[in-house]
Amino acid sequence: MLSPIIGGILMGIDRKLTARMQSRMGPPLMQPFYDAIKLWGKEPFIASSLQPVLAFGYLGFSVAAFALLAFGQDMLLMIFTMAIADLCLIVAAFNSKSPYSNIGARRELIGMMSYEPVMLLAAISIFFVTGSFMIDSIYVINQPLLTFLPLTFLALIPVLIIDMKKSPFDVSGSGHAHQELVRGIYTEFSGYTLALVELGHWTKVALLLGFASLFWAQNLIIGTVLAFALFFVVLVIDNSYPRLDWKTMIKTTWIVGFLLIIANIAGLIARMVILS
C-alpha cells in the first residue's frame, strides 16, 4: 500500500535531479503529491465510462505486483501482473476515438513487447543462480546477486528507461516538451483518472527499482544505493539523449538486453565448468 508513496518520492527526486541537470532549481520534493491531490479534486471529465475503472486497474495491479515483490513471491508472476497493469492503461487509452491517445497506446504496446521478454530473461538468469523463481530465495544465497549477474543488472537500464517513459525511449508519452503526440497515451486522462494513472506510474517505478535492489538483497542499504545508482544513470541518459523512434527502441532493447543477459549466463556456466 505504501508503494505509491515511495514511488511519489522517487518522482520528486527525479524532478529535482532533472532540474539540477538542466541548471534549474526544480519543484519541492513533495510536488508530485501536491499535483496528484489537486488533480483528484478537479471537475471530473472522462473519455468513456470504462476509462476510470481501467485507470484504477493500472494502479491496482501495479500495487499487486509490488505486493508480490514485497512478499517474496514468484518473479514470473510479478512480471505478468505488471503486464496486466500496463494492459489496463493501454486499453483505457484505446478506449476513446482519440488519435493521439491511440497512437500513444500502440507505442506503449510496443514498449511492453520490448521490455517484457528482457525482464523475463533477467528473471530466468536469476533462476540459474538461485535455482528458484521465488524472490524469497534471493535473500537466502550467501553472496549478493550482483556478483553473479552484473550484466543482467545492466540490462535493466533499457527496461527502466521504457517503463519510466524516459528519453530516448519515451515514444508513448513523454514528460519532456518534445512530444509530437500531445501527451501520447495520457492525452485523454484528466482530473482524477489522471491522478490514478500517475499513482500507477509511480508504483511501477518503485516496483522496478525494488526489483533492482534485489541484486544486493543481503544488505538493504547497499541494495537501495544500487537501485538509486540505476535510477541516476537513467536520469543522466534521459537528459543527454534525444528521443528515438520505436523501431530503434525495440531493436536496442532486445539486442542489448538479450546479449547482456546471455553473455552473463554463458559466463556463469563457464565459471561452473572451470570450478568443477
Added chain:
Amino acid sequence: MNGDVLLALTIGFPPLAGLLCYALNNKTARRLIVALTAVVLIGSSILLYQGGGFAYEPAPIFETVVLVLDLALLAYFLYAGYKNRSWLVIGLAALQLVPVAYFEFGLGGMAVEPMIVVNDLSLVMSLIISIVGSLIVVYALSYMDEHEHHLHIEQSKQPRFFFFMLLLLGAMHGLVFSNSLYWVYFFWEVTTLCSYELIRHDGTEIAIKNSLTALWMNLLGGVGFVAAIYIGYYFMGSLSIEELTQYSAAPISLLLFATLAFAAFTKSAQFPFNKWLQGAMVAPTPVSALLHSSTMVNAGIFLILRFAPAFRGTSLSYAVVLIGAFTFLITAVLALNERVSKGILAYSTIGNLGLIILCAGINTPLGYAAALTLLIFHSVSKGLLFLCAGVVENRVHTRLIEDWEGLLAKLPTTTIIMVIGMLSMFLPPFGMLIGKWAAIDAISSSPSMGSLLIIMLVLVGSAATTLYYAKWLGHLLVLPQSGKKLGEESLPLPYSISMFSFLSLGIILGAGVSMVLGALVIPAMPAGYINSLTGSLFEVSTGFGSFITYPFWIGAIAIFMIGTYIAKRKGGVVKPPYVSGENVSDNPEAFKTTADTQVPIQVSSLFMDNEFSSTRVLSYGVIAGTLLVMIMFLTVVL
C-alpha cells in the same frame, strides 16, 4: 454401465446419430438428435472417466469392418484426387492404398492384443472431445441456419454437414482409445476425411482449393503413419502401442517415433504444414471451432503425448522441442499482421499447439504436465473464442478486426464473453497462463544447453502474442463518444446454451486450476513421471516457483470492484477526444479541417507491414520448417 457399452456409445453413437440426421433431413429431428448425442457423449465420457482405465477386446468382426472401411476410405481419397485433378492427392492416396492392401492381404495383417486400451490420457482426451465437441455441434444448429440464410441456399446441405461433424467426434474417440497402431491409423484417416468434407462444405472455389490443401497435407501424415506400421511390423514385431512405447530408444524405434511425430506435425499444423489449418477458416465457423479446439489438431498432440515418454532424452525429443518453439514464435509474428479475426485465432491455435508440442518434447515431468494443462485450457478458451467470432461474423457480416471496432456497444453479451475468452488466453490467473508459466519453468529447469535458445523463442513469441491480443481487445472495447447505453442483444437458444456453457466451463476450470491439476493432469501423467506440477488450495507449484491462485483472483476482483466504485462515485461527463481544438460541436466523432469541412475521426489498428512482409516471413517459415523436419529425420537416422 459397463466399460464396453460406454466405449460403443462414445465411438459408435455419434456416427449413427449422424447417419440418422442425414437420412431424416428434418430440422426438428436434427435438433433432437444432436441434443441427444451431446447428452449421451458427455454422459458416457464422464462415466468412463469415473470408471478409470481398462483394456478391451472387441469382437473379431470389427477388424474386418475396419479393414473394409479403411480400403473404401483410401479408394475414396483416390477418387477425390481424380475428380479434382490433384495428382498430389492421387499419389499420396495410392502411396497408402497399395502398402495397406499389401500389408493386409500379402502379409496377412497383424493382430494386436488387446485392440482397445483405455488409459488416463485417453480419458482426458475423451472428456475434451465430448464436452467441448458436443457444445460446438449444438452451437452449429443455430449457426448453420443463419449461415444458409445469409448465403440464400435453397437446398439445405445441413444433413451432410452434421453427419461429418458427428462422425468426427466418433472418430476422435476411436483414435484415442485404440491400442492397435493400424486402428489409430484408420481413425486418423477418418478425421482427415471429415476435415476435407467440412472445409469444402460451402462449395466455393476457395473452399475447394483449401480443402484439397488440407487433404494432401493430412494424407502426407497418413503416409508417415503407414511407414510407422511397416517399421513396427518388420523391425519391432508389434503394432501394439502399449508394447511399442516400452521399447528402449534404439535407432529403429526412434525412426518409428519420428514418422509418427511427422504425422502429428501434419495434423497439428506445425510448420511447414501450417497452411491447411490457416486455409480451413473458409469453412463455416463451427467447423473451425471443432477443428481448432477439441478434435483434429488434438489428434496430433495426443499422438506426441502418447509416445513422448518412449523417446525421452533422445535427439528426437530435442528436434520436437525445436519445431514446436519455432512454430510458436513464427505464428505469433505472423498474427501481428493478420487482419482477419479467424486468421488471428488460427495462428494463435497453431502457436499454442507448438507450445504444447514443445512442452511434450522437453519430456520432463514438469514439461509433460505443462503440456496437458495447456491442452485442456486451450480447448475451452479457443472453442469459446471461435463461437463468439462466429456470432459476430453472422451479425456484422465482416471478419476484419478493424471493422469490429466498438463492438461492445453493438453486441454487448457476445463481446463481453469474447473479451473474457481473450483474457483467458494470455493473462493470469487463467489456466492458459499457468500452463505457459509452468512451461517457462520447465524449459528453464530442463538440463540442456539449447534451452536458452528455446527460452528466447518462447519469450519473444509470447510478447508478440500479448501484443496482437491486446490491440484486438483495445478495438473491441471502444465505446461510442455519444455516451449511449449499450444495445440489447438476443441470442437463439443453441447459441446461449453453448456459449454460456463454455463461459462457465472456462470460469470454473480457471478458478479451480488446482482441481483440474489433481483430477485430470496428474492421473494422466505417464508411468515413471513423478508429478511436479501440484495444486494446493492457494497456489500452484512447480517446485521452482509458485503461482498464487485464489489470493490473485480475490485481488483482481477487488481491484475491479474498487475501480467501479470510484468510477460511480466520481462519475464525470463524457467529453469528446482531443483533436487540437478542432472538434465539431454536435458530433464528437468528427473534426474540422480546411474550410470547416467535417471529417470523421478514424483510428486504424496497428499492423507492421512496413517492418516485415507476412508473405515473406511465411515462405521463410515454411522453408525453415521443412529443414527442421529433415534435420529431425537425419538426427534419428544418423
